[in-house]
Amino acid sequence: MNCLEFHRLKLADPRRLSAEAQTHLEGCPDCFAFAQDVDRSERKLEQALITPVPDGLADRMLLGRRGSSRRVWRVWALAASVVLATALTVVYLGSAPPDQYARLAIEHLVNEPEALTTLRDADAEAFRTIVQNFGGTVKALPGRVRYIRLCPLEDGTTGWHIVFETPEGLATLLLVPGKQPDATQVASAEGWSALARPTPRGYYAVVTASSAATARIDRMVQERIDWKA
């Protein structure tokens, strides 16, 4: 067995090494160090996966009665939601909230926190192509592109979710085709600040952790992307 094969076996199942792999481990200092490192990672992984189990779960399973009570609650919650949604529709009929697109951007960011926690180097060229298809031209990048994903948004539309690493910190940019706010919108909620601005083919929204940073990133986006091209 060579070291490459040992690494593969250790990563595939750290706890079940074959006799041959065990023999290799005992004779190879590099693989011994590698195995110790994998074991440390494995302990962290186990700690992360051991989520708390609800109290009395097994008892409820045995009694088989937990589901019924919560399902009743769900029916009432659903009914209440329908009544509330209907009431809101009546109140706002014909007059959408003036900050709906900015709020939508915050809502989307809160629902996808992983976009900010699992950074990868995304393709800057992909960003340029997306903007081009959106009717714009990138003169300079607003920052290092760290995340790009086409996302279903909470109002049923679809938009590009992009995260930039900027001097202001991480900034989220949503590019949403099809719908346009009448004017620039701003909103703050859940510790986030958003600004949505119409473009010829839809709108974009910038979200950061402060209104000042959002304004600066928006200014940077306006300076570095020509939306009228």
Next chain:
Amino acid sequence: MRAYSADLYRYAHWLCRDRHLAEDLVQEAFARAWSAWADLRDLAQAKAWLFAILRNERARMFARKQVATLAGELDESQLPPAPSFEPGLEMAQIVAMLPETYREPLLLQVLGGFSCAEIAAMLATSEGAVMTRLTRARQALRQQYTEAGKRKAAR
């Protein structure tokens, strides 16, 4: 049932990322297991059998579109208000971001304690394919975790 309910719940929780949905799924799986108890020929296989039932119940849940319906009931208290860089949470977030083809065999191995051959039988694939997925899953975890550590150190 008592012996496996915690492992099954955790597996369901990591598949669904929703504690209510996970509990429902475990409930459904146990209900189905009770009704099909006579089909279990080898008690030593009870755990793998229960995990397989749970996987199937999840597929049924998707087929019935219950998952989409329940998405509106997401418990917002489970969402971090801002990106978290706590060590435990960070690893959990990295696991959550793994593609399901990598995450599922990893959960079966770490939470279920199953071997590659057992996982291959459960996922109806080859042992070699499972080993490849597990190797890549751990490589991805280690790489992401190391990069996260560097980012933290740089701040």
